[in-house]
Amino acid sequence: MRDLARMTRAELAEFIRDGGGADYAELMREADRLRHLSYDNEVYTRGLIEFTNFCKNDCLYCGIRRSNPYAERYRLTQRQILECCSLGWELGYRTFVLQGGEDPYFTDERIERIVYSIRSTHPDCAVTLSIGERSRESYQRFYNAGAQRYLLRHETANDEHYHKLHPAAMSPENRKRCLWDLRDIGYQVGAGFMVGSPFQTPEYLADDLLFLQELQPHMVGIGPFIPQKDTPFGTFPSGTVEQTLLLLAMLRMLLPTALLPATTAVGTLDPLGREKALKAGANVVMPNLSPTDVRKKYLLYDNKICTGDEAAECRFCIQGRVERAGFRLTVSRGDHKEWRMQHDAIGS
Ligand code: 5AD
Ligand code: FES
Numbered sequence: 001m002r003d004l005a006r007m008t009r010a011e012l013a014e015f016i017r018d019g020g021g022a023d024y025a026e027l028m029r030e031a032d033r034l035r036h037l038s039y040d041n042e043v044y045t046r047g048l049i050e051f052t053n054f055c056k057n058d059c060l061y062c063g064i065r066r067s068n069p070y071a072e073r074y075r076l077t078q079r080q081i082l083e084c085c086s087l088g089w090e091l092g093y094r095t096f097v098l099q100g101g102e103d104p105y106f107t108d109e110r111i112e113r114i115v116y117s118i119r120s121t122h123p124d125c126a127v128t129l130s131i132g133e134r135s136r137e138s139y140q141r142f143y144n145a146g147a148q149r150y151l152l153r154h155e156t157a158n159d160e161h162y163h164k165l166h167p168a169a170m171s172p173e174n175r176k177r178c179l180w181d182l183r184d185i186g187y188q189v190g191a192g193f194m195v196g197s198p199f200q201t202p203e204y205l206a207d208d209l210l211f212l213q214e215l216q217p218h219m220v221g222i223g224p225f226i227p228q229k230d231t232p233f234g235t236f237p238s239g240t241v242e243q244t245l246l247l248l249a250m251l252r253m254l255l256p257t258a259l260l261p262a263t264t265a266v267g268t269l270d271p272l273g274r275e276k277a278l279k280a281g282a283n284v285v286m287p288n289l290s291p292t293d294v295r296k297k298y299l300l301y302d303n304k305i306c307t308g309d310e311a312a313e314c315r316f317c318i319q320g321r322v323e324r325a326g327f328r329l330t331v332s333r334g335d336h337k338e339w340r341m342q343h344d345a346i347g348s
Pocket of ligand 1: 153223
């Protein structure tokens with residue numbers, strides 16, 4: 001099997017265009033072998049709390065974009081967020097992911113207070129933030145308050161493509177600046193992109209892989225693009241599960257110790273999508289922990305799964321899925337191994 005890490009942009013693009021070609025079966029075996037080498041058959045789990053769907057941005061693909069008048073907006077209070085965490089703790093979660101739109105109501109002070117209160121109530125848990133682009137100073141404040149992980153998908157590493165997916169007010173330079181700042185501060189950083197987003201080409205996907213090799217993030221979230229009917233991309237076709245699996249396996253080869261989630265989007269396109277993603281090299285699942293009454297409102301794309309289920313249902317549903325796919329659901333903070341070693345050394 002050819003060494004993906006040595007491939008040029010053109011070679012990676014050709015490999016992707018070919019769907020892995022003659023190397024496909026070996027790629028999948030290698031991805032599986034490498035994931036086992038780093039993580040045995042453990043799958044980490046995180047409780048996802050979607051705490052606001054207000055967003056000042058207008059990304060063309062996203063159902064909670066500012067100019068979608070049909071999105072029913074909501075925000076959880078600090079108290080509701082803490083209640084989700086307590087329920088999550090009972091269900092065995094030791095990592096909480098706070099995800100939201102870019103909502104100016106959640107000032108640095110409010111985020112700091114929320115992070116701090118979760119860390120004080122549940123000192124054995126990790127807090128991951130996923131709240132978009134902010135200044136380096138803000139990221140530093142959240143880190144000081146106790147957030148140790150940050151998810152910010154780069155969406156596409158190709159500048160031309162970036163401008164086709166986002167309004168002029170957003171720039172690929174700032175997106176990448178955020179990711180480098182987060183890394184520099186000491187976060188475990190997650191980047192990522194959609195597979196099959198409008199105008200994407202195999203060359204652009206090659207750019208994503210090259211960028212990720214440079215950034216060396218601890219986590220990479222990828223999932224198929226799925227249209228949301230009230231967005232400008234509402235009539236574009238979805239990405240495919242097949243291409244998502246190919247890219248997951250390629251990512252496992254390029255970043256052998258990375259945390260790679262089997263995303264909700266891949267489970268939305270195929271009822272067994274998440275199981276397939278685990279077999280292709282993913283090792284994280286992020287069941288929904290948001291209160292049931294707001295779930296249907298966090299609609300980034302159409303037909304999203306798990307919007308009618310209680311937190312406990314998702315927790316046990318996912319455990320069954322992980323086990324039936326031949327893995328073991330691990331209840332621990334699930335830190336990236338190298339990050340943990342560095343931080344144990346400095347006592348944080
Ligand atoms: N289809 C699939 N994924 C989407 N996201 C946003 N909109 C869509 C969509 N229509 C992804 C983006 C974002 C993450 C939270 O969800 O990559 O970073
Ligand atoms: Fe939510 Fe299956 S993970 S119902």
